[in-house]
Amino acid sequence: MTKVSVVGSISMDLVTSTKRVPQAGETVFGENFAMVPGGKGANQAVAFARLAPRDVNMIGAVGNDAFGETILKNFKENAVLFDDVGTVPQTTGIAQITLFDDDNRIIIIPGANNEVLPDYLENFWEKIKDSQLVVLQNEIPHETNLAVAKFCKENAIKVLYNPAPARKTDLEMIEFVDYITPNEHECKELFPNEFLEEILAKYANRLIVTLGSEGVIFHDGNEVQKIPAIKAKVVDTTGAGDTFNGAFAFGLTENLSIADSIQLAVVASHLSIHKFGAQGGIPSLAEVEDKLKELNLNFYKEKKGL
Numbered sequence: 125m126t127k128v129s130v131v132g133s134i135s136m137d138l139v140t141s142t143k144r145v146p147q148a149g150e151t152v153f154g155e156n157f158a159m160v161p162g163g164k165g166a167n168q169a170v171a172f173a174r175l176a177p178r179d180v181n182m183i184g185a186v187g188n189d190a191f192g193e194t195i196l197k198n199f200k201e202n203a204v205l206f207d208d209v210g211t212v213p214q215t216t217g218i219a220q221i222t223l224f225d226d227d228n229r230i231i232i233i234p235g236a237n238n239e240v241l242p243d244y245l246e247n248f249w250e251k252i253k254d255s256q257l258v259v260l261q262n263e264i265p266h267e268t269n270l271a272v273a274k275f276c277k278e279n280a281i282k283v284l285y286n287p288a289p290a291r292k293t294d295l296e297m298i299e300f301v302d303y304i305t306p307n308e309h310e311c312k313e314l315f316p317n318e319f320l321e322e323i324l325a326k327y328a329n330r331l332i333v334t335l336g337s338e339g340v341i342f343h344d345g346n347e348v349q350k351i352p353a354i355k356a357k358v359v360d361t362t363g364a365g366d367t368f369n370g371a372f373a374f375g376l377t378e379n380l381s382i383a384d385s386i387q388l389a390v391v392a393s394h395l396s397i398h399k400f401g402a403q404g405g406i407p408s409l410a411e412v413e414d415k416l417k418e419l420n421l422n423f424y425k426e427k428k429g430l
């Protein structure tokens with residue numbers, strides 16, 4: 125049995141930093157360029173694999189180009205199982221990221237990720253059925269997410285759904301998934317005109333909202349719980365959310381409580397922002413364990429009987 129299957133996006137991030145953004149028709153010199161693997165699906169799979177090597181199966185697609193080859197190599201190096209990552213006659217998904225003035229501007233070209241349609245999963249349903257948990261995000265077509273979520277519901281397989289980036293169709297997913305992890309902004313898009321506390325109570329132990337440097341909020345069935353973020357010297361927050369989701373999935377598959385799974389994910393995402401790139405800072409299990417020890421948090425140690 126595969127512990128986790130991630131059905132989701134795979135991209136190459138092309139990151140340019142510049143002190144000036146060109147106007148139409150203008151050319152400027154930038155400061156730096158880096159090419160790093162990304163895509164929410166791939167990042168979350170790598171985050172899980174850093175904690176549990178070879179326990180996560182990636183299902184998705186890359187294009188028939190040099191980016192695709194580099195990405196497959198990256199899965200291999202990170203102990204993500206990638207037999208179900210196909211190469212399709214398209215470009216690999218690309219995120220063109222411009223870092224300017226302490227903020228980012230991103231253009232995404234989905235490319236191969238748009239080919240991950242329900243029919244594409246034909247040979248993968250058995251693998252999905254054999255998973256303990258399935259992880260979804262919003263960078264492949266909605267119809268695929270819905271088909272996977274419905275299939276999992278029918279087969280009593282737990283689903284973690286990270287509705288990022290927000291889409292109008294997200295509400296359709298809710299009844300078929302177990303955990304929903306929007307950030308604050310995505311939560312507002314998902315439930316406009318509703319008070320956060322009320323919506324958290326309605327989806328107690330299911331809706332987990334990440335609040336960036338403020339931490340995480342959810343309802344435990346009795347009351348609202350806020351788990352604070354751990355202060356950090358930020359290098360690059362790209363991938364913090366994905367690290368959170370991968371680590372939260374890991375906690376769940378280790379049979380930790382929701383609160384402990386969130387706490388573990390808060391530690392992992394804290395560590396992730398100390399390094400450049402979406403996947404650059406994702407911690408190993410040893411690094412997470414060291415940090416838990418430093419913070420005097422013993423729940424994982426106790427669970428493992430250490």
Ligand SMILES: Nc1ncnc2c1ncn2[C@@H]1O[C@H](COP(=O)(O)OP(=O)(O)OP(=O)(O)O)[C@@H](O)[C@H]1O
Binds near residue numbers: 288307340361365
């Ligand atoms: N500046 C920060 N300091 C400490 N922890 C942080 C910071 N930013 C993010 N985190 C941790 O990462 C978690 C996820 O971050 P956030 O809510 O920004 O998700 P996101 O918007 O999906 O992230 P991104 O899209 O940047 O990957 C937070 O709940 C928090 O625990």
Ligand SMILES: [K+]
Binds near residue numbers: 364399400401403405
């Ligand atoms: K990072």
